[in-house]
Amino acid sequence: MSESLGVTPAQTVGPYLHIGLSWPDGPYVVPEGTPGAFWLRGRIVDGTGAAVVDAMVESWQADPDGRFDHPDDPRGARPSAVPGFRGFGRSETDTEGRYALHIVKPGPLPTFDGDTEAPHLTLSVFGRGLLHRLVTRVYFSGEAANATDPVLRTVDPQRRDTLLARPATDGFQFDIRLQGEHETVFFAV
Amino acid sequence: MTHDAERKLILPSYRRDDVDAHPPLLSPGYRSTVARAPQQPLTYLPQRLTEVTGPLLGEGRLGELDHDLTRQHDGEPLGQRIIVHGRVVDGDGCAVPHTLVEIWQANAAGRYRHAADTWPAPLDPNFTGVGRALTDADGRYHFVTVQPGAYPWRNHDNAWRPAHIHFSLFGRAFTQRLVTQMYFPGDPLFSQDPIFNSVRDERARQRMVARYDHAATRPEWALAYEFDIVLRGREATVFEDEDDDE
Numbered sequence: 001m002s003e004s005l006g007v008t009p010a011q012t013v014g015p016y017l018h019i020g021l022s023w024p025d026g027p028y029v030v031p032e033g034t035p036g037a038f039w040l041r042g043r044i045v046d047g048t049g050a051a052v053v054d055a056m057v058e059s060w061q062a063d064p065d066g067r068f069d070h071p072d073d074p075r076g077a078r079p080s081a082v083p084g085f086r087g088f089g090r091s092e093t094d095t096e097g098r099y100a101l102h103i104v105k106p107g108p109l110p111t112f113d114g115d116t117e118a119p120h121l122t123l124s125v126f127g128r129g130l131l132h133r134l135v136t137r138v139y140f141s142g143e144a145a146n147a148t149d150p151v152l153r154t155v156d157p158q159r160r161d162t163l164l165a166r167p168a169t170d171g172f173q174f175d176i177r178l179q180g181e182h183e184t185v186f187f188a189v
Numbered sequence: 190m191t192h193d194a195e196r197k198l199i200l201p202s203y204r205r206d207d208v209d210a211h212p213p214l215l216s217p218g219y220r221s222t223v224a225r226a227p228q229q230p231l232t233y234l235p236q237r238l239t240e241v242t243g244p245l246l247g248e249g250r251l252g253e254l255d256h257d258l259t260r261q262h263d264g265e266p267l268g269q270r271i272i273v274h275g276r277v278v279d280g281d282g283c284a285v286p287h288t289l290v291e292i293w294q295a296n297a298a299g300r301y302r303h304a305a306d307t308w309p310a311p312l313d314p315n316f317t318g319v320g321r322a323l324t325d326a327d328g329r330y331h332f333v334t335v336q337p338g339a340y341p342w343r344n345h346d347n348a349w350r351p352a353h354i355h356f357s358l359f360g361r362a363f364t365q366r367l368v369t370q371m372y373f374p375g376d377p378l379f380s381q382d383p384i385f386n387s388v389r390d391e392r393a394r395q396r397m398v399a400r401y402d403h404a405a406t407r408p409e410w411a412l413a414y415e416f417d418i419v420l421r422g423r424e425a426t427v428f429e430d431e432d433d434d435e
């Protein structure tokens with residue numbers, strides 16, 4: 001094994017991330033009008049309870065069949081049966097710290113050790129004051145598979161509910177607390 | 190398919206970064222981190238299907254002139270024209286081909302075309318400050334732009350950001366996602382910048398500094414800087430025949 005190169009360090013996106021990273025279609029993991037699609041919405045707050053108005057959330061997820069159109073999925077890359085499914089979403093927070101992603105519910109996933117992961121998305125949070133992205137996961141409350149999910153099982157039971165999105169009028173709500181009481185669980189990947 | 194579903198999945202796995210590879214989230218010299226850095230330790234997440242896959246964003250996201258920030262308007266922007274080029278590689282030095290590179294920057298006067306940037310430096314009607322490119326089969330990318338100016342911020346007394354270009358990279362997996370900043374060699378503002386210095390390891394810090402590239406500098410046209418970006422590499426693959434259950 002050759003000696004590995006050091007990675008390039010992360011830096012903050014800074015307060016002007018919008019000029020470089022805004023995509024008009026960013027929030028649309030699936031196109032408008034997709035059957036079964038809904039909005040995943042949330043608000044990001046900091047340790048003082050203030051809205052984080054200069055952040056961006058990115059999501060990545062499997063399609064409703066639990067498949068990825070990606071060559072490193074050992075089951076084989078498979079284009080989604082959902083037309084226009086991108087799997088990836090990007091949403092900057094607004095003046096009230098709110099983000100929104102238009103998604104479909106991902107399917108459950110097999111793991112390398114024969115377990116099943118409950119439906120989930122992975123989120124990256126970027127922002128001014130964040131020198132490196134934060135990584136978290138969104139699960140759906142009320143999902144039976146959550147009880148045996150290998151990731152949720154490893155999370156402190158007191159904090160597990162910070163990873164659960166709750167039903168809302170047009171989909172699900174998933175707030176992100178960067179710091180302090182009810183701090184969202186963030187992961188090292 | 191039933192049989193397949195019962196077999197163990199063999200996933201690639203990406204090496205975890207050294208503790209000092211990235212800045213600590215709480216870096217009080219950069220004041221905004223104080224209320225925004227999580228206080229709880231990060232929870233270890235084994236890399237599973239969601240982490241070892243990721244968006245493979247391609248040509249569809251690019252316009253013809255997205256890589257040339259000096260040709261996106263009717264006239265040319267003011268400032269020193271520069272070429273910024275390099276390779277995106279992983280920790281083993283292997284090219285990351287066909288991956289999206291997004292950049293954004295201030296204009297030559299140090300002002301961003303952004304509603305929240307209101308310091309008294311001029312906007313340039315011929316400069317937006319946004320670029321996109323895809324790496325080629327060897328992981329190479331190439332931008333033409335102008336040298337960004339330094340700009341003041343209110344972090345500490347007489348605080349100025351060293352000139353920099355923001356870079357966003359996807360690699361091929363969620364674990365490789367990286368947003369960083371490229372700096373210019375010999376900048377006198379490094380010593381007072383808490384964002385640059387949030388990376389504690391000197392050698393890691395130097396990985397954010399581009400190299401002046403005289404060979405790629407174009408006579409009577411533009412100075413060139415080379416900036417290679419290293420995303421995390423993969424662990425050696427564990428092959429199925431090493432699995433004694435098979």
Ligand SMILES: [Fe+3]
Pocket residue numbers: 014016350353355
């Ligand atoms: Fe900046």
